[in-house]
Amino acid sequence: MFKRIFWIGVGVAAGVVLAAKAQAYVKAHTPDGARQFVLGPDQDNVTVRTLAALWEDFNQAREAREAELSARYLAKR
Template identity: 65%
Template sequence: MFKRVFWIGLGVIAGVLAVTKAEAYLKANTPDKARQFVLGPDQDNVAMRTLQGLVTEFRDAQRTREAELNARYGAELKG
């Protein structure tokens, strides 16, 4: 179990470092118009917008699945 947690943590750290380095390279070596096309007009909050989008998408999927399960199994419990 500890090995899995270690490797997952290491993968997350490597991913964060890779994205941070790629974003820094993109900001340093591309013209402003290209950066706005790739990162959007708010270039300082790309990570926060991405995280908020992921959380929102997860919650929407969770609610949809919960409603599906309630519809399927709720009827069985009532009748």
């Protein structure tokens, strides 16, 4: 159990580091017009916007699944 949590933590940390390095590389090696096209005008908050979108997608999927399960099992009562 602890091994699994450890490796998940290592994977998350590696993902964060790689994403930060990739974002820094893109900022340093692409023209401003291309950066604005890819990252949008608010380039400093790309990570926050990405996490917010992922959280929103997760919540939508969770709510849809919850509604599906509620309809399936509450109808049987």
